[in-house]
Amino acid sequence: MSVVTKTEISAYPIVARGKVRDVYAVADDALLIVTTDRISAFDVVLPTPIPGKGMVLNLITLFWMDMFADLTANHILARDVADFPAALKPHAAELAHRSVIVRRTKPLAIECIVRGYITGSGWKDYLKTGQVCGYALPKGLKESEKLEKPLFTPSTKAELGRHDENISLETACTLVDPQVLAEVERLSLAIYAKGRDFAADKGIIIADTKFEFGLTPGGKLLLIDEVLTPDSSRFWPADGYAPGRGQPSFDKQFVRDWLESVKFNKQPPAPELPAEIVARTREKYAAIYTRLTGQALPED
Numbered sequence: 001m002s003v004v005t006k007t008e009i010s011a012y013p014i015v016a017r018g019k020v021r022d023v024y025a026v027a028d029d030a031l032l033i034v035t036t037d038r039i040s041a042f043d044v045v046l047p048t049p050i051p052g053k054g055m056v057l058n059l060i061t062l063f064w065m066d067m068f069a070d071l072t073a074n075h076i077l078a079r080d081v082a083d084f085p086a087a088l089k090p091h092a093a094e095l096a097h098r099s100v101i102v103r104r105t106k107p108l109a110i111e112c113i114v115r116g117y118i119t120g121s122g123w124k125d126y127l128k129t130g131q132v133c134g135y136a137l138p139k140g141l142k143e144s145e146k147l148e149k150p151l152f153t154p155s156t157k158a159e160l161g162r163h164d165e166n167i168s169l170e171t172a173c174t175l176v177d178p179q180v181l182a183e184v185e186r187l188s189l190a191i192y193a194k195g196r197d198f199a200a201d202k203g204i205i206i207a208d209t210k211f212e213f214g215l216t217p218g219g220k221l222l223l224i225d226e227v228l229t230p231d232s233s234r235f236w237p238a239d240g241y242a243p244g245r246g247q248p249s250f251d252k253q254f255v256r257d258w259l260e261s262v263k264f265n266k267q268p269p270a271p272e273l274p275a276e277i278v279a280r281t282r283e284k285y286a287a288i289y290t291r292l293t294g295q296a297l298p299e300d
Contacts, residue, residue, distance in 0.1 A: 105214025
């Protein structure tokens with residue numbers, strides 16, 4: 001399988017090169033988003049790519065966006081390279097299965113986190129304060145325990161190399177119009193609930209996830225970026241789930257755990273990933289795609 005770590009498309013100006021995605025302006029109101037095989041952890045881009053990872057993120061996002069079309073509009077304009085502008089034809093092989101053309105929006109200044117289980121940074125905050133993003137939680141919760149109801153816990157958007165921070169709804173209201181915030185909270189919880197229930201039928205627990213939304217120039221709210229991917233979510237196998245410990249997963253928690261084991265200080269430069277960690281991570285990404293969609297990951 002070919003690996004795409006960085007694209008160079010001279011036909012259009014590059015707008016951003018993020019932790020995973022390269023973004024080009026193909027029109028005043030449209031962007032080309034290319035999801036590469038780069039992987040980040042602790043907000044640091046690792047030097048070792050994961051073959052096929054970009055295809056998983058792109059294809060699984062399209063799968064979910066189609067499923068959630070009855071809940072919210074999204075920014076997708078074209079998904080097949082055959083429908084892309086002629087200037088992109090020389091890059092068709094590189095772009096296949098890992099790119100989309102989207103409506104340009106102004107992304108909200110927050111990431112919309114939904115937590116159905118107490119884990120990750122939420123677990124760490126709970127141990128320190130008994131709260132998560134201003135929500136007071138019951139005493140005595142165990143790590144990975146299911147919450148009574150999912151929580152909407154926004155976070156800041158940090159620049160590349162810096163860390164996102166959990167914030168309260170009150171703080172989020174200073175970053176996003178309160179009416180817009182109320183709508184994205186409603187949508188985030190509704191999308192999570194539908195995805196959680198679908199995944200449960202496939203034997204998968206979606207412990208938490210991140211959504212992003214943007215506003216068109218006319219003020220229409222759209223679901224953007226990635227949706228319920230192994231980069232933005234924690235996927236746990238339902239069989240063997242038991243609170244009181246960390247859970248095996250189908251996401252990049254596996255990479256985070258390895259980095260923790262080698263005492264990575266969470267600052268660049270990150271260490272190279274061993275071949276066996278790359279192979280296992282690729283297997284996990286491909287497995288969750290197939291388990292959820294019922295389809296095999298394209299080879300190229």
